[in-house]
Amino acid sequence: MKILVPVKRVIDYNVKIRVKADQSDVELNNVKMALNPFCEIAVEEAVRLKEAGIATEVIVVSIGSNLVQEQIRTALALGADRGIHINTDQKLDSIHVARLLKKVIETEQPSLTILGKQSIDADNNQTAQMLAAMTNYSQGTFASKVTVEADKVLVTREIDAGLQTIALTLPAIISTDLRLNEPRYASLPNIMKAKRKPIDTVEASSFEVDLSPSFELISVSAPAQRTGGVKLASVAELVEKLKNEAKVI
Amino acid sequence: MAILIIAEHNEQGLKAETYKVVQAASAIGSDITLLVAGENCTEAAKEAATIQGVSKVLQADNAAYAHQLAENIAALVVELGKDYQHILTAATTTGKNFLPRVAALLDVAQISDVIEIESADTFVRPIYAGNAIATVQSSDSIKVLTVRPAAFAAAETGNSAPIEMVSIATDVGVSTFISEELTKSERPELTAARIVISGGRGMQNGENFSLLNGIADKLGAAIGASRAAVDAGFVPNDMQVGQTGKIVAPDLYIAVGISGAIQHLAGMKDSKVIVAINKDAEAPIFQIADYGLVADLFTVLPELEQLL
Numbered sequence: 001m002k003i004l005v006p007v008k009r010v011i012d013y014n015v016k017i018r019v020k021a022d023q024s025d026v027e028l029n030n031v032k033m034a035l036n037p038f039c040e041i042a043v044e045e046a047v048r049l050k051e052a053g054i055a056t057e058v059i060v061v062s063i064g065s066n067l068v069q070e071q072i073r074t075a076l077a078l079g080a081d082r083g084i085h086i087n088t089d090q091k092l093d094s095i096h097v098a099r100l101l102k103k104v105i106e107t108e109q110p111s112l113t114i115l116g117k118q119s120i121d122a123d124n125n126q127t128a129q130m131l132a133a134m135t136n137y138s139q140g141t142f143a144s145k146v147t148v149e150a151d152k153v154l155v156t157r158e159i160d161a162g163l164q165t166i167a168l169t170l171p172a173i174i175s176t177d178l179r180l181n182e183p184r185y186a187s188l189p190n191i192m193k194a195k196r197k198p199i200d201t202v203e204a205s206s207f208e209v210d211l212s213p214s215f216e217l218i219s220v221s222a223p224a225q226r227t228g229g230v231k232l233a234s235v236a237e238l239v240e241k242l243k244n245e246a247k248v249i
Numbered sequence: 250m251a252i253l254i255i256a257e258h259n260e261q262g263l264k265a266e267t268y269k270v271v272q273a274a275s276a277i278g279s280d281i282t283l284l285v286a287g288e289n290c291t292e293a294a295k296e297a298a299t300i301q302g303v304s305k306v307l308q309a310d311n312a313a314y315a316h317q318l319a320e321n322i323a324a325l326v327v328e329l330g331k332d333y334q335h336i337l338t339a340a341t342t343t344g345k346n347f348l349p350r351v352a353a354l355l356d357v358a359q360i361s362d363v364i365e366i367e368s369a370d371t372f373v374r375p376i377y378a379g380n381a382i383a384t385v386q387s388s389d390s391i392k393v394l395t396v397r398p399a400a401f402a403a404a405e406t407g408n409s410a411p412i413e414m415v416s417i418a419t420d421v422g423v424s425t426f427i428s429e430e431l432t433k434s435e436r437p438e439l440t441a442a443r444i445v446i447s448g449g450r451g452m453q454n455g456e457n458f459s460l461l462n463g464i465a466d467k468l469g470a471a472i473g474a475s476r477a478a479v480d481a482g483f484v485p486n487d488m489q490v491g492q493t494g495k496i497v498a499p500d501l502y503i504a505v506g507i508s509g510a511i512q513h514l515a516g517m518k519d520s521k522v523i524v525a526i527n528k529d530a531e532a533p534i535f536q537i538a539d540y541g542l543v544a545d546l547f548t549v550l551p552e553l554e555q556l557l
Contacts, residue, residue: 016511017377026381094349095358120492123376124361129319129349138423139319141346144486154427159342160440160495162431162487166318169423178476178493179486214358218371218384226518229539231530235552238524241540246522248444248501249468249557 001111001148001170003046003055005080006101007039007062009071010121023219026121035071038116040078041176044183045146046114047079054148055112057081061104063097065089069199076194077186083197088204090211094122098130099209105135110171112153117142117175128175138168144179250278250369253333255326255348256285257341258293265441266339268300268403273396274337275302275404276366282307282333283410286325288315294412301405306412313420316429317343323350324419330355333391335369340395340496341440348395357389362496364400378492378515398440399498399519432487439488442471444501445517447490450477451506451527451546458484460547461505463554473497473517475507491516506546509534526550 011017011026012034018027035043049055060075061084062068072083086100105113118125132139140146140155144163147154148170156165158177168174186194204211232238242249252274257264267283274281281302285294286309294308307329313321326347330336336351338344340362352359364382365373371386372394439445446461446468458472465472473490474483490497492515502520507513509525509532517523518537525538528545535541542549 017380019381026377093358095353098353121377125345126349126359126361130353133323133350133353142342158486160487164429165427167425167427214389215385215387218386221382223379223382226537229541231541231543235549235556238540238542239556248522
């Protein structure tokens with residue numbers, strides 16, 4: 001089976017972000033960028049399915065400017081076979097991404113599409129579900145375990161109360177939770193090999209999908225800062241403060 | 250403005266989150282319909298009718314809606330939702346699972362994890378793990394939103410809204426429920442608790458989490474954990490507080506042996522009072538803690554339990 005893995009370029013998760021002074025957005029210039037951690041887990045899962053002899057080909061796709069080719073290369077170094085770069089400078093929302101990915105699915109016909117459950121910048125947690133809706137495929141979100149069985153895939157999902165296992169008819173869309181796997185590091189030989197793997201670039205406009213914004217970003221501001229607290233000397237003092245000053249116990 | 254809210258419930262009753270979504274929706278308008286979809290969910294529907302601000306309860310009772318499979322619930326909500334200007338649900342794992350599917354089927358965007366409603370079309374939500382706050386204005390004909398429960402108070406009870414049965418039964422048939430492994434606990438639910446005590450990597454192992462039990466019992470608190478503690482296998486993942494776990498905003502949050510990574514803070518920094526117990530005086534958690542105790546948790550916890 002063929003597996004499609006959409007990946008996103010985001011600010012590195014360790015970076016302390018800064019809001020621009022004019023409150024138009026978050027500062028993205030000269031900030032370290034990386035593959036979204038959940039997408040990395042999605043790539044790893046697809047590569048493991050290939051190593052297990054279940055998948056035959058792993059295709060990664062990313063949407064954005066030429067810079068996203070860097071993240072596609074990272075995914076290729078982790079073991080994906082080829083890349084698709086959908087070129088656009090436009091800022092896209094989840095629904096636009098899903099519309100574009102739907103077109104890729106129509107062309108590539110993957111049995112499984114594995115995405116991260118959310119990108120750590122927009123924190124939307126929408127794309128996989130929207131893509132499943134548009135393709136009429138089944139969805140297995142927040143997956144912590146994936147088992148392919150003939151024409152079905154068993155997905156164990158992380159839910160608020162614990163874990164839930166569902167069976168999905170293939171083709172299906174899966175979104176990864178952090179506990180699905182531990183992504184590998186790309187070795188130097190694999191990074192070199194990845195340079196020779198093909199990346200097809202296509203213009204987003206050639207897909208003929210509606211990419212007009214459905215909402216306007218009015219402002220981006222820094223959250224209210226907590227005032228610095230006090231360090232206490234003893235447990236007795238802590239209990240006393242919680243009882244009499246904060247009055248929370 | 251007709252508003253449709255999809256209730257979160259466990260057949261027998263509503264989850265606390267539903268009350269908060271109703272409260273949030275009342276900032277948009279007063280024509281609120283609450284949909285209770287599930288199997289044998291009469292009790293939950295009865296409870297839904299008592300929430301102040303709800304004009305009508307729709308009960309969709311069918312085997313197809315058991316376990317809230319996204320494909321079937323989304324098909325139902327899309328069928329009903331066309332007549333509404335707003336569709337809301339809680340940003341729980343259930344809501345996050347089916348609502349984007351609804352939005353895409355209606356061909357509109359979704360606004361996730363709303364923490365403030367400025368007007369019927371303008372909403373506030375956190376981005377970048379809560380390190381920036383975005384205000385967005387939607388131009389979609391139907392506004393589809395998930396609401397962060399921790400950001401809203403709960404709506405009151407005392408209402409008796411009419412309950413209508415919905416006969417639509419959609420089984421898309423592409424997914425089936427196999428099994429469930431739920432964590433059983435006598436303690437209050439993490440997202441609804443007034444006091445939360447959480448342990449991190451500093452707890453060293455799963456057995457040591459029992460040091461939190463006595464304190465939690467005395468305070469009526471829920472027990473949470475950092476991702477480090479969950480990944481190390483100390484506790485199950487449904488206890489995780491953070492960007493990718495649960496978002497809590499209790500009156501009191503006690504962080505024990507938690508350094509305070511960005512991703513953890515995203516889940517608890519809106520708590521009213523934060524206490525940090527950590528032996529590393531440089532731990533970032535102290536920068537947001539109202540009360541900090543630089544000490545070994547293994548001596549502090551027994552002492553704290555005794556003093557309470």
